[in-house]
Amino acid sequence: MAKRESSPKDSGARNNQAPELASSEAPSELLRELVAHLRQNRTQLREEWVGRISETRLLTAMTKEEIFAEATSVYDSYVEALETETFEALQAYARNLSERIIPRGVETHEVVGIVLLLRDVLARSLFAKYQTDFKKLNRILDAYEPAANRIANTVAVGFVQERERVIRQQQEAIRELSTPVLQVRERLLILPIIGVIDPQRARQLTEQLLRGIRTNRAKVVVIDITGVAAMDVTVANHLVQTVEASRLLGATVIVTGLSPEIAQTLVTIGVDLGKMNTVGDLQGGIEQAERLLGYKVMAVAEAR
Amino acid sequence: MEVPILKQGEFLIAMFQAALSDADLENLRRGLLQQVVRFRSRGVIVDVTAMDVMDSFASRTLREIAHMIRLRGAETVIVGIQPEVAFAMVQLGLTLEGVSTALDLEEGLAYLIEKSKIAD
Numbered sequence: 001m002a003k004r005e006s007s008p009k010d011s012g013a014r015n016n017q018a019p020e021l022a023s024s025e026a027p028s029e030l031l032r033e034l035v036a037h038l039r040q041n042r043t044q045l046r047e048e049w050v051g052r053i054s055e056t057r058l059l060t061a062m063t064k065e066e067i068f069a070e071a072t073s074v075y076d077s078y079v080e081a082l083e084t085e086t087f088e089a090l091q092a093y094a095r096n097l098s099e100r101i102i103p104r105g106v107e108t109h110e111v112v113g114i115v116l117l118l119r120d121v122l123a124r125s126l127f128a129k130y131q132t133d134f135k136k137l138n139r140i141l142d143a144y145e146p147a148a149n150r151i152a153n154t155v156a157v158g159f160v161q162e163r164e165r166v167i168r169q170q171q172e173a174i175r176e177l178s179t180p181v182l183q184v185r186e187r188l189l190i191l192p193i194i195g196v197i198d199p200q201r202a203r204q205l206t207e208q209l210l211r212g213i214r215t216n217r218a219k220v221v222v223i224d225i226t227g228v229a230a231m232d233v234t235v236a237n238h239l240v241q242t243v244e245a246s247r248l249l250g251a252t253v254i255v256t257g258l259s260p261e262i263a264q265t266l267v268t269i270g271v272d273l274g275k276m277n278t279v280g281d282l283q284g285g286i287e288q289a290e291r292l293l294g295y296k297v298m299a300v301a302e303a304r
Numbered sequence: 305m306e307v308p309i310l311k312q313g314e315f316l317i318a319m320f321q322a323a324l325s326d327a328d329l330e331n332l333r334r335g336l337l338q339q340v341v342r343f344r345s346r347g348v349i350v351d352v353t354a355m356d357v358m359d360s361f362a363s364r365t366l367r368e369i370a371h372m373i374r375l376r377g378a379e380t381v382i383v384g385i386q387p388e389v390a391f392a393m394v395q396l397g398l399t400l401e402g403v404s405t406a407l408d409l410e411e412g413l414a415y416l417i418e419k420s421k422i423a424d
Contacts, residue, residue: 210387217407241394248390248399250383250406250415 028085030143035083037129038122046075049121056117058110062101070097071114078118082147087154094158102163111159115152122148179205181212187219188289190282194227202238209242213251220289221246224282226257236271243276252292253277256285307332309339314346315416317409322354329365336369340376346423347416348373351409353384363398370403379419381405383412 038045050071053059059067073093081090098111126144130137174195182190191209213221223242225231231239243253255278258266266273279285290297305328310317316339318332336348350366352358370380381404385393393399406412 206391207387210390214387214407217411241391244394244399245387245390248385248393248405249387250411
C-alpha cells in the first residue's frame with residue numbers, strides 16, 4: 001500500500017468514516033473536483049468504458065446500441081451518486097435495470113463486471129490526470145475509492161435482490177397452479193401431479209390431499225404421476241408416506257402412471273413399494289377405484 | 305382422565321379425550337379387553353378425533369389393542385385421525401400397520417357392519 005506510506009498522517013484517521021485530510025481540501029471538495037472531471041470527460045470515458053465492455057465480452061445478450069444507452073444512464077447515475085453521496089437513486093436505477101435485463105439472461109458476474117470496469121476506467125483517468133501531483137492523486141483516490149466501492153456494492157446487491165425477488169415470485173406462481181385435488185365421483189378423488197416435485201411441494205401436496213380426503217369424505221384416491229419426469233429417494237419416500245397417511249384417514253390410494261424410468265429407479269434405489277397399490281395408467285386406476293367403491297360403469301347405447 | 309367405553313349393539317366405542325396420560329391408555333387397554341369378552345362384541349371403534357398429538361406410546365398402544373382384540377375374535381377400527389396427525393405419524397414411522405382405519409365414527413361403523421355381514 002504505497003498510499004499509506006506516502007501519507008502516514010491520515011493512516012490513523014482512515015478508520016473513521018470521513019477521513020480528515022491533512023491538506024486544506026475537505027473530501028467533499030475533492031469529490032466535487034472529481035465529479036467535475038468526470039462530467040468534463042463524459043463522452044470519452046463513456047466510450048472507453050463501452051469499448052472495454054465489448055472487449056471483455058460482457059453483456060453479450062444485448063446489442064451495441066443498447067449497451068451504449070444503458071452505459072450512458074449508468075455513467076450518469078454513477079457520477080450523480082458520487083456527487084450527492086446518496087445511493088437511493090442509484091439503487092432504484094439498479095433495480096429497474098435488473099428488472100429489464102434479468103429476463104434476457106444477463107448474469108450476476110456480468111453486472112458486477114461492468115460496474116468494476118467503470119470503476120477501473122475512471123480510476124485510470126484519474127491516474128492520467130494527476131500523474132504529476134502524486135499527493136493529490138492519493139487524496140483524490142482516498143475520496144474516490146470508498147464511494148466507488150460502495151456504488152459497485154449497491155448495484156450488485158440491487159441486482160441480486162431483484163433476481164431473488166423474481167425467483168420467489170415464480171416459485172409462488174408454480175406453487176399456486178401446481179396441485180388440484182379433484183373429485184371425479186362420490187368418494188373418489190384424483191390428484192394429478194405434473195412437473196418436478198421438490199420436498200416443499202411434496203409436503204404441500206400431501207397436506208392438500210389429506211385435507212381433501214377429509215372434506216370430500218373420500219374412500220379412494222388415485223394419484224397420477226404420468227407428468228412426473230423423475231423421482232429421487234426423498235420424493236419416493238414422501239409418496240410412500242402420503243399413501244400411509246391417507247390410509248390412516250381410511251382412504252385407499254392407487255398410484256398410476258409410473259413411467260418405466262421411474263419404476264426402474266424406484267426398484268434400483270430400493271424404495272419399499274409393497275404398500276403401494278399401483279396401476280399402469282390413469283384409466284386403469286379409475287376403473288379399479290370404481291370397483292373398490294362398488295360402481296359399475298356400462299354403456300347404455302352403442303357409441304357412434 | 306378415564307376414556308369412556310360405550311356399548312352400541314354388537315360394537316364397543318371408545319372415545320379419546322384430548323390429553324391422555326400413559327396410565328389412561330393402559331386403563332383403556334385393560335377396559336376394552338375385559339368388555340370385549342364380557343359383551344361378546346364383534347367389533348371395537350376407537351375414536352381419536354380429539355387427539356391433536358399422537359406420540360409413539362399412544363400409537364403403539366393402539367396397535368397392541370387392535371392386535372389383542374383380534375386374538376379375541378373381534379375387529380378393531382381406528383377412526384378420526386386428523387390430517388396433520390396422520391402426516392406427523394408417518395413421518396415418525398408410526399403407521400399402525402395391520403390396523404384398520406376409517407375417516408370418522410360413521411365410516412367406522414359402516415366398515416364393521418360390512419365386515420360382520422361377510423363373516424355371517
